[in-house]
Amino acid sequence: MFIDFEGIDGSGKTTLSNLLSAKLKRLGYRVAHAREGGELQAPTARRVRELTRDSRLLEMSPRAEFFLNLARDAQQLDEVIAPALSRGEVCISDRYLYSQLALSGGGRGLPMDELRPACELASQGLWPDLVILVDVDPDLARLRKRLGKLQSKRASDGDSRKGLAGAGLAVRVRESFLEMARKDPQRWLILENNDVPLRVLEQRLVDAVVARLEGREMQVQRIVPASNHRASEGAITVQNVEERFFQTLDAVEQREPALAAWMLSGIPGLPAHQRRLAFAERFPALIARGMNGLEDAPAMDLREVLADVAPADVAFSLTGRTGTRAAMLRQRLYAQAPAEVLASLKHDDSPQAWALRERAMRDGRLTEVLGSLAGQDCEEAWVVREAGMQRKLYADVARSLTGLAGSRADALREVLLPHDRLAVLRSTQGLDTPVARGLREALAGKALKLVLRSVTGLDTEEAWALRERGAPLTKEALDSLDGMDDPRAWKLRVEHLERWPTTAVSSLEGLPLGPHAQALIDRVLAANPGKLPLLRNAYAVVATARTLAAPASAPRRAEVDAPTRMEA
Ligand SMILES: Nc1ncnc2c1ncn2[C@@H]1O[C@H](COP(=O)(O)OP(=O)(O)OP(=O)(O)O)[C@@H](O)[C@H]1O
Numbered sequence: 304m305f306i307d308f309e310g311i312d313g314s315g316k317t318t319l320s321n322l323l324s325a326k327l328k329r330l331g332y333r334v335a336h337a338r339e340g341g342e343l344q345a346p347t348a349r350r351v352r353e354l355t356r357d358s359r360l361l362e363m364s365p366r367a368e369f370f371l372n373l374a375r376d377a378q379q380l381d382e383v384i385a386p387a388l389s390r391g392e393v394c395i396s397d398r399y400l401y402s403q404l405a406l407s408g409g410g411r412g413l414p415m416d417e418l419r420p421a422c423e424l425a426s427q428g429l430w431p432d433l434v435i436l437v438d439v440d441p442d443l444a445r446l447r448k449r450l451g452k453l454q455s456k457r458a459s460d461g462d463s464r465k466g467l468a469g470a471g472l473a474v475r476v477r478e479s480f481l482e483m484a485r486k487d488p489q490r491w492l493i494l495e496n497n498d499v500p501l502r503v504l505e506q507r508l509v510d511a512v513v514a515r516l517e518g519r520e521m522q523v524q525r526i527v528p529a530s531n532h533r534a535s536e537g538a539i540t541v542q543n544v545e546e547r548f549f550q551t552l553d554a555v556e557q558r559e560p561a562l563a564a565w566m567l568s569g570i571p572g573l574p575a576h577q578r579r580l581a582f583a584e585r586f587p588a589l590i591a592r593g594m595n596g597l598e599d600a601p602a603m604d605l606r607e608v609l610a611d612v613a614p615a616d617v618a619f620s621l622t623g624r625t626g627t628r629a630a631m632l633r634q635r636l637y638a639q640a641p642a643e644v645l646a647s648l649k650h651d652d653s654p655q656a657w658a659l660r661e662r663a664m665r666d667g668r669l670t671e672v673l674g675s676l677a678g679q680d681c682e683e684a685w686v687v688r689e690a691g692m693q694r695k696l697y698a699d700v701a702r703s704l705t706g707l708a709g710s711r712a713d714a715l716r717e718v719l720l721p722h723d724r725l726a727v728l729r730s731t732q733g734l735d736t737p738v739a740r741g742l743r744e745a746l747a748g749k750a751l752k753l754v755l756r757s758v759t760g761l762d763t764e765e766a767w768a769l770r771e772r773g774a775p776l777t778k779e780a781l782d783s784l785d786g787m788d789d790p791r792a793w794k795l796r797v798e799h800l801e802r803w804p805t806t807a808v809s810s811l812e813g814l815p816l817g818p819h820a821q822a823l824i825d826r827v828l829a830a831n832p833g834k835l836p837l838l839r840n841a842y843a844v845v846a847t848a849r850t851l852a853a854p855a856s857a858p859r860r861a862e863v864d865a866p867t868r869m870e871a
C-alpha cells in the first residue's frame with residue numbers, strides 16, 4: 304500500500320508520517336518511508352531539491368520549477384517507492400506529485416489541465432492508495448515551523464526560493480490541496496492539525512490507516528479531533544480580548560507549551576509580563592528572544608535574569624535598546640554571544656556601541672561588525688565596509704547598508720548587485736532611492752515578499768502601487784502598512800481583510816485604538832473564531848495601544864516601529 308502525506312509547509316507532514324511509520328512497524332507491518340526523518344531517500348532527488356531551493360536562481364520559471372519537481376518525484380518513485388511496493392511493503396511518502404500540482408497550478412497559476420498529463424507521465428500510472436492531507440491554518444503552520452527551527456537551533460530558510468513569493472503562496476497551495484481532496488474522496492483523508500495534541504492526532508491517524516490496511520472502509524473523509532475552541536463562550540471583541548487571549552493561552556499551554564510561551568513574544572504590559580515570568584524557567588531562550596522590542600524596566604530585569612542561561616537570545620532581544628542598562632548587558636554578553644550582541648547594535652551610534660565594534664574588529668569579527676552597521680554613515684563605518692569588500696563579504700556588506708540612503712550607499716549597492724541581488728534588496732528597507740526603486744521593479748515578479756518588506760512604512764506613489772499590486776497575492780503587502788494611518792492604508796486593510804485577517808490586524812500595531820481600529824478588529828475576530836495567530840495579534844495590538852496611551856511613568860513599549868510581532 305502506497306500512503307502519501309500532503310500539506311503546506313509546516314503542516315506536520317514530516318512529524319506525522321514518521322510517527323505513523325514507527326507505529327506501523329511496532330504493529331508488525333513492513334514499512335518503507337521514502338523520506339525517513341525528513342530526508343529524501345534518493346540522492347538524485349536530494350540534488351534536484353537543492354536546485355529548486357537555491358535563491359540565486361531567481362529567473363527559474365514556474366515551468367522549469369515544475370519539471371524539476373517532477374524529476375525529483377520520478378526519481379523517488381523509481382529508486383525508492385516502486386521497489387518498496389514491489390517487495391510488498393507499506394510505502395510512506397512525504398509529498399508526491401500532488402505537491403507539484405498544488406504548487407505549480409494553485410500556487411503559481413499554471414493551467415492544471417496542462418500539468419496533469421506531465422504528472423501522469425512522471426507517475427508511470429503509480430498513484431497513492433491513500434493520501435493524507437494534513438490541513439492547518441497557514442499562519443499557525445508558519446509559527447510552528449519558526450518555533451521548531453528556534454528550538455532545534457536550525458538556521459531559518461533565509462533566502463530559500465521557497466519563501467520568496469510570500470506567505471500567500473501557501474494559502475493558494477492549501478486551497479488547491481483541499482480542492483483535490485474534495486474531488487477524490489475515496490483516496491484523500493483530511494487530518495486537521497490546528498488545535499490538537501500530536502498524540503491524539505497520531506492515534507486517529509493510525510486507527511484510520513490500520514482500518515484501510517485491514518480492508519475496512521474508512522467512515523470519514525475529514526478527521527477533526529475535538530477542539531478546545533468553544534463557540535458557546537460568545538464572540539471575542541476588543542473589550543474582552545485580554546481575558547480570552549489568556550484563557551486560550553492556558554489551553555495552548557496544555558497541548559503545545561512552547562507555542563504558548565512564544566505567543567507572548569513582543570506583547571507589552573503587565574499581564575503578558577507575568578505570564579512570561581511563569582514560562583521563563585521552562586523556556587528561557589524563547590522568552591528571552593520574545594522580549595525583542597520591549598523597552599520597559601520589567602523586561603530589562605528579566606533579560607538580566609536570563610542572561611546566563613540564554614545569552615544569545617537575550618542579546619538578540621536588545622536590538623534597538625539604548626541606555627546604560629542595555630550597554631552594560633551587552634558588555635556582559637559579548638564573550639558568550641558576540642554575533643548577537645553586535646547584531647543588536649543596528650542603528651546605534653553611541654560611543655558604547657562603537658567601543659564594542661572596535662573591540663570586535665580587534666577580535667577579527669569583521670562579518671559580525673558589518674552586521675551591526677545598519678544605518679551608520681560615518682567614516683569609521685565606511686572603512687569597515689571597504690575591509691568587507693576586500694574580503695569579498697558581499698552579503699554582509701549589503702547588510703551593513705540597511706536603511707542607508709544617499710549616493711555613496713547606492714553606488715556601493717550597484718557594485719554589490721551582481722554578487723547578491725537579494726541581500727541588496729533587503730538593504731533598501733524604507734528607502735526611496737533610484738537603486739531601491741529600480742531593484743524593486745526588477746524583482747517584484749521574483750521575490751515579492753522581500754520587495755514588499757522593503758517598502759514598509761514608505762509613503763511614496765511607488766510603494767502604494769506595489770502594495771496594491773501585491774495585496775491580492777500575499778499578506779506582506781499589508782505587513783508593509785505597519786502602524787500607518789493613511790486613508791490608503793485603511794482602504795487596503797479593509798479590502799483584503801478576508802484574505803489576510805491576521806495581518807490586517809497586526810498592521811494596526813502602534814496605532815491608537817480609535818473607533819475605526821476597534822471596528823476592524825471586532826469584525827475580523829467575529830469572522831474568524833478559533834484562529835489562534837489572529838487572537839494573539841489582536842491582543843498584541845490592544846495591549847500596545849493601551850501601553851502607548853498610558854502615562855509616561857508606566858511601563859511603555861519601544862519605539863512605534865519596533866518589531867513587536869512574533870517572528871514568523
Ligand atoms: N499538533 C502539533 N502539536 C505540536 N507541534 C506540532 C503539531 N503539528 C506540527 N507541529 C510542529 O510543527 C513543526 C512543523 O512540522 P513538520 O516539520 O512535521 O511539518 P512539515 O509539513 O513536514 O513541514 P515542511 O514541509 O516545511 O518540512 C514541527 O516543529 C512540528 O513538531
Ligand SMILES: Cc1cn([C@H]2C[C@H](O)[C@@H](COP(=O)(O)O)O2)c(=O)[nH]c1=O
Nearest residue numbers: 352372398402403406464465466472476
Ligand atoms: C519553491 C516552493 C516549493 N513548494 C513545494 C513544492 C515542492 O514539492 C515542495 C518542496 O518542498 P520540500 O521542502 O522539499 O518538502 O514544496 C512550496 O510549497 N512552496 C514553494 O515556494
